[in-house]
Amino acid sequence: MPTKVIALTGNQAAAEAMRQINFDVAAVYPISPQTELMGFFAEYVANGEVNTDMVAVEGEHSAMAACIGAAAAGARVITASAGPGIAYMVENLYIASGMRLPIVLIDVNRALSAPLSIHCDHGDSMLTRDSSWISLFSENAQEAYHNLIMSVKIAEKAMFPVIVNYDGYIVSHSIENVEILDDETVRNFVGPSDIHRIPYPLLDVSKPVTYGATAQPDYYTECKYQQHVDFLKVYDIVKEVSQEFEAISGKYYGFIEEYMTDDAEYIGISMGSSFGTLKDAVNALRSQGRKVGAIKIRLYRPFPVKDLATALENAKGVVVFDRADSFDGIGGPLFKDVAAAIFHNKNRPYLHNFIYGLGGREINEEEFIRALDRLERLEKGVETRENLVEYLQARA
Amino acid sequence: MYELKKWFEIPIGSIVPETGSSMMNNTGSWRMLRPVLNTEKCTNCLICWIFCPDDSIPVNKEQRFETDFYYCKGCGICAVECPYDALEMVPEMEIKLKELE
């Protein structure tokens, strides 16, 4: 498998994947920290390195509408946004998945206003968690690159749109080593563009179809149940595509990534760029002989219920790190997902939730260590808590 | 009225992969007035056809045929717009009652 390692930022790596995949249409509206990504890609378009028609729309709502039109037409389509842009898109996200269109959306994770923040957290992506979009989280530029290539195939096999997440600035603007596949390998992997990739292309004028009809109470339920059943098939499709991808890249991606969990009594769970730091925290504690481990959620939607339940079978305590708050008296979105996933485990671990990294607040090893300590002491009853959820980094 | 399909019988994405299937719907049931055509007066100018909101007037290049009462909602635009007064709106019920006898 011919590859080369080069230094790229997350945005550069994503732009490179977009170039190699050679999407037919990219309808985009700039917003930090995604702007740079589109700038890089626009260069490829300007230099004729891709056949993509880049539609510079007037806003994210229209961006997704144009993507829906182009995808329904039969084209291979991508867009990208962040934070408030994702929020503006939400109405159309539900329409895209309801119409079962294989669109790819890059979410360069950014906090939601107010107060306005251009920096990273997962609040924007959490707006999409119930939209029946497949959602992949990337820890670094390498994973962003790999996830993007896989996302095209996943979307077209599942006939559901896919969101590829990577953290704003932390990943999007930092240089790292990235192993790049050669163009031919990538293009063979995703396969050629063709309107008949989808069952009902609008542009097949010999077979006119109607997209976006109005369903009355007598049919809406059936439409949604079909969507529900098909979305559960996504697990197998993601697994299948990951295996195919391993064949060309040598790298296999599971729904979750486990780190030192085999004998771990206390486990921390996080998504995105903070996982590396969390692993270092685990190393530090392991060196003191503490039995701790860490888990990264890579496939966020559909949620890896079974894998997580198994991975947490023998843990005494679990702390979930949410990069977004739900303001609901329960805990962060990821915390609730994890709690639901392990609900039927025989010996359920003690659960705690920390909100961290909001609006770009940097997170370091010590803070994760403090969090794991707190978990252990809570579990042992040495300390007590008022709520299931606590802020890890708020100045007191 | 029609047999409702099951969830696994419908195409994905609530897409309708066919054309003009609304022709199943008997919108003639809305009709309270019926356009009665006087073929003596009709010159087949086709004006009624272009203004008919419900495509209920079968025509070809030369001729206008009898209104399709399965769809005609009885709006009366054809009667108003006919330059030759070839159409008269008659209460549907009078006709239905006659049919009853």
Next chain:
Amino acid sequence: MAKKVTIQVLADLAQEREEKYNSHNPLAPGHRMCIGCGIPPIVNEVLLAIDKPVVVSTATGCLEVTTGVYPYTAWNTPWIHVNFQSAAATIGGVEAAYKVLKKKGLIDEDIAFVAFGGDGGTYDIGFQSLSAAVERGHDFLYVCYNNEGYQNTGYQKSSATPIGVYTKTTPVGKEKIGKQEPRKDLTMIMAAHSIPYVAQASPHIYRDLTRKVKKAMTFKGPKFINTLQPCTLSWRFSPEDTMRLAKLAVETRYWPVYEVINGKYWKVNIKPKRPKPIEEYIAAQPRWKHVLKYPEIVERIQKEVDDKWNHLLALEEASKILAEKEGIDYEALFANPEDNKES
């Protein structure tokens, strides 16, 4: 049978229908549009005038909720509806896909793209999407069926609703007599985008409307046609009068039918010799006729109508002078596309 006087334009349309849709209109019957609705004639007149396959996008509204009622569709042509504000953005996406796939040789057919929206989805919530789509230069025709209010939700005001009209959100009360503000002139605004072709039309003058559509399709790039669509339900006149009102609107100069090329050259297509007073048009509409009790409001409406009319005539004169300066044959600019074919 009386002697045959088949009107040529219609015969041609009928012929095209025969060939294209084995005797069905682009919009099949069995849809749930109101009795006497003016929208289907507009859709059919527009689509029949285009002699190639058409992909249609539609904004949420009367046309959409009545023609695509799952699991049935009234459309005999590829059709997509995304939401209220996205008819233009959506067709833009389809057209972008078409350009690329055609270049790649994945599509052979020559396809036209049309978007339909009511005044709600065009003047108001969809305006940003429309303005941006034409600015981007997508090759499509946008047709607004303007019934001067949010009819699909039970008649609330839109920016196309004229002064003094009763709507659910501009009732006639002790303090306020219907809508306070004049209607927005979207056709002028679209002309200001300097796109290849902009026109205003009335479904009753089918000759004019179909000619305008044929004319529009001779241009590459964005085209916009604004058609008045008297709404029997909310304007509260009886169903058979829909086309009668569409006619009266032109005869009173309330809805001038004109066309604009490149936002530069203006032509008023129909100039009523003896225009009927606006009162006649107002009196025919229970939603509006209460203003006849208030001469000052009627005056204001008549003034708005006259001002617009004179403005249009001035623009027409100006563009003739401009054309002459540029050494362009003004009449040829607006020549009937059919004639061009023959010559």
Next chain:
Amino acid sequence: MTTLTDKATKEIRWHGRGGQGTVTAAKMLASAAIIRGKYGQAMPEFGLERSGTPVKVSTRISDNPINTRAPVDKPEIVIITDPSIMFTIRDIIVSGIDENTVFIVNTNFPPEKVRQILGISNNELWIVDASKIALEEFGKNIPNTAVLGAVAKSTGLVDLDALEQEISEAFEASSKLRALLEQNLKALRRGYEEVYKA
């Protein structure tokens, strides 16, 4: 506690056409009952119906709180505000009825014709030419207020005063309807007087 089978609850089903005030009438009937301290409920069958399309409305009136929000499928009273639909949607109109179901029909047909069309031989049948009344009183075929008068007389579910109060309030509230209040009150009373048991 009431249930669908609770006799303390009267279950009524209206059949009419969009644009003829059937939904409004059903709501006014329920409101009038509420004015009299009873429990009332009126639920239109929401859809994409336009003017002219057949509409169906469920109404319940009870001495006890009404819990169910289900449409009425076994009506004790069927009210037909537009005679023409008897031909077109007969099956829907007579679905779920039994020999005790009472019919109130706005029509100028003779009773035996109505029985023939609907196929109801022995059911209690009340007839009122509400469309005629409406046309005479205010020149529009909006028979709903006259039908309400007929319903008050034939069922005794509500009294005329309660309906008058309800209609007055409803019409006063609307700038469009205010002018038509008197004519509609007259139509209401005439419906009450002119309805007859066939």
